[in-house]
Amino acid sequence: MVVSRRRFSMILFPNKCFRILMIFLMVGALFACSDENSVVNTGTDTITSFEDSSSNEDSTSLMDTSSLEDTTSIEDSSLTDVSQSVPDVPEDVGQDTGEPDTTEPPVEDTIYAGWIGGACETDAVCDYDDSLCLTEVDTDLPGGMCSQDCDLYCPDQGEAITTFCVDGTYLGLFDSGGYCAMRCDYAVSASGCRPGYVCESLPRYNDPSTVIATCVPGTETEPPDNPPIGITNCQQELTNRGVGFTVGVNNMDSPAGHPNIICDVQDPVMIEPTIHGVTYRYASVNGAANSIYTSCQLALAIEETSLWLAEQNVTDVIHLGVYNCRLISGVSPPTLSEHGLANAIDIAGFRNADGSIYTVIDDWELNTSFPVTVPGSFLKWFVETVFENWIYNIILTPDYNAAHHDHFHCDLTPGAHFLQ
Secondary structure: OOOOHHHHHHHHOOOHHHHHHHHHHHHHHHHHHHHHOEEEEOOOOEEEEOOOOOOOOOHHHHOOHHHHHHHHHHHHHOOOOHHHHOOOOOOOOOOOOOOOOOOOOOOOOOOOOOOOOOOOOOHHHOOOOOOEEEOHHHHOOOOOEEEOEOOOOOOOEOOEOOEEEEEHHHHOOOOOOEEEEEEOEOOOOOOOOOOOEEEEEEEEOOEEEEEEEEEEEOOOOOOOOOOOOOOOHHHHHHHHOOOOEEEOOOOOEOOOOOOOOOEOOOOEEEEOOEEOOEEEEEOOOOOOOOOEEEEHHHHHHHHHHHHHHHHOOEEEEEEOOOOOOOEOOOOOOOOEOHHHHOOEEEEEEEEEOOOOEEEHHHHOOOOOOOOOOHHHHHHHHHHHHHHHOOOOOEEEOOOOOHHHOOOEEEEOOOOOOEEO
């Protein structure tokens, strides 16, 4: 049986007045329901929330609190236009790009700190007598530079030749007087200079015949006005082997009484006294550890010697000198010693890591092929090792003559190969 909507309403509400009253109540309920159906525009999707009307029980008592929280959050969000409140931020801001950070940390300018050539802001930073600070503000020297007035020579630090007297105009100063500057020193940096400085070959103030590589303001991308003569192949090899040095001066001296014989030192350098952990000390085990003036070729030989000694836990070498512009004693006609070319070193003894000391004068076993003592065996091992490996061409021991009773003479005489 089909019942019309009007018939259905009469069945439920037979009284007319009652039906009218119920109609008003139902219309009011419809308006209330329309308020509860909230719509939120997020700029992208439309979200509609409906209260479950299938239940006949009191909605207040049966409302799920989680539903209330969800409804509240949605209603709160409807108060804000999301498309207007979110700032326009580039996609990569604050994100890890995955690329390594190649930013280099600032270079700490501590080379020769407090000494000639070092950085400074005031005179007080330059900690030596008669010092002055050529500040960056006054001179445009990068980081400022400790210096000193000079006429020809400058003081050196710890017996090491590290300074050079140059005309102030080479440093960018208006004053043409003499100022102490830093020699290019490959022991302190690959460029030989502080950051902001480059090597130039400059004449000594009041002595233009003497030219030395000196640090002046500049960068590697700006060629210097007076390019350095250039690091030699031998000097490059020293750098590759980690030997610190400065370029030396060839003074072209003559032995006493023989002005026609010249001590012409080829490729002179001043090497640092500690090489591969082995320190070279003059005359005694507690002697000064000074830079050594030598030909570059002998410097390479000393570096090789140091490697062998370091493997045997030797910490110090006692030497009696390298350069000495003199003749070979008792030889006619007069013949220049290899010491006069800075091609020879005299070695007198060794100190080991355990504190033991072996000296030629005390421990060499004269004319013995197989020494019986530990010190004697070590000394024999040393001369045979450096000879067999062609580190030196001539090695003279106490077995050769009495003049060598206290040291080994080791030199680079071209074309020779002799040990006695």
